[in-house]
Amino acid sequence: MPFDPYHDAITRLTALGPLRVWSLLVTVFGDLAPEDALDGPTLSVIMAEIGIKPEATRVALHRLRADDWIISEKTGRTSRHRLSAKGRADSDAARPRIYAPPFENPVRFALMPSGTVPDPEHFARVLPRLYVADATIPTPQGALILTADDLPKWLDTAAETEDLRAGYAALHATLNDLKLPDAEALGSLRVAVLRVLIVHAWRRLSLKHPMLPRALHSEAWRGHACRAQVMDLLQSLPRPALNDI
Numbered sequence: 658m659p660f661d662p663y664h665d666a667i668t669r670l671t672a673l674g675p676l677r678v679w680s681l682l683v684t685v686f687g688d689l690a691p692e693d694a695l696d697g698p699t700l701s702v703i704m705a706e707i708g709i710k711p712e713a714t715r716v717a718l719h720r721l722r723a724d725d726w727i728i729s730e731k732t733g734r735t736s737r738h739r740l741s742a743k744g745r746a747d748s749d750a751a752r753p754r755i756y757a758p759p760f761e762n763p764v765r766f767a768l769m770p771s772g773t774v775p776d777p778e779h780f781a782r783v784l785p786r787l788y789v790a791d792a793t794i795p796t797p798q799g800a801l802i803l804t805a806d807d808l809p810k811w812l813d814t815a816a817e818t819e820d821l822r823a824g825y826a827a828l829h830a831t832l833n834d835l836k837l838p839d840a841e842a843l844g845s846l847r848v849a850v851l852r853v854l855i856v857h858a859w860r861r862l863s864l865k866h867p868m869l870p871r872a873l874h875s876e877a878w879r880g881h882a883c884r885a886q887v888m889d890l891l892q893s894l895p896r897p898a899l900n901d902i
Contacts, residue, residue: 670854678717697736845897
């Protein structure tokens with residue numbers, strides 16, 4: 658049987674951990690439809706490609722509606738789903754952590770005054786009121802500038818758990834092994850499916866710990882290498898228009 662890089666990628670990515678359907682849907686909406694409505698048939702075909710049964714998708718959609726994370730409406734016989742105001746706010750809050758490029762320049766930490774929330778495009782939240790940004794980004798007025806040496810040692814120890822180290826090692830190896838054709842050869846549906854699975858595997862890890870510079874982690878930590886891999890893959894698999902899926 659000839660090697661099929663697309664289905665091999667699906668098998669490898671779904672093997673990284675159990676797929677909770679509601680959480681997978683959070684990734685679908687957050688990555689593919691952060692601003693737009695997603696038609697039921699389009700959503701169904703994406704989930705079917707991943708191997709999710711229609712009943713499981715319906716149950717997960719019901720849960721997200723009950724949690725006020727999505728809104729569903731009927732247009733004729735077609736259901737359309739979109740993020741609620743709460744869903745958009747949660748998705749926007751996570752976006753800098755998920756899609757930020759790798760740390761390539763020196764960084765600095767800023768302890769913000771109470772009630773000050775810096776631009777999420779440039780500042781990633783580490784702890785309440787503590788943010789990290791590229792050292793070239795101007796710091797909001799009133800913030801206290803800190804260096805890595807000023808941070809308590811327990812911060813990197815708490816971030817780098819054994820489970821996270823193992824998770825990143827597995828993701829790093831998986832992404833290294835993917836042999837994907839270019840986006841044009843794949844087509845819009847397959848690009849959408851691969852984006853969702855890559856972002857989902859990355860999101861499950863990257864949102865579980867503070868966003869810290871490489872220097873604060875051990876040699877075994879593959880989180881920063883995974884970020885570079887994910888950003889390269891997403892650039893090679895640009896988000897398709899929903900109408901093309």
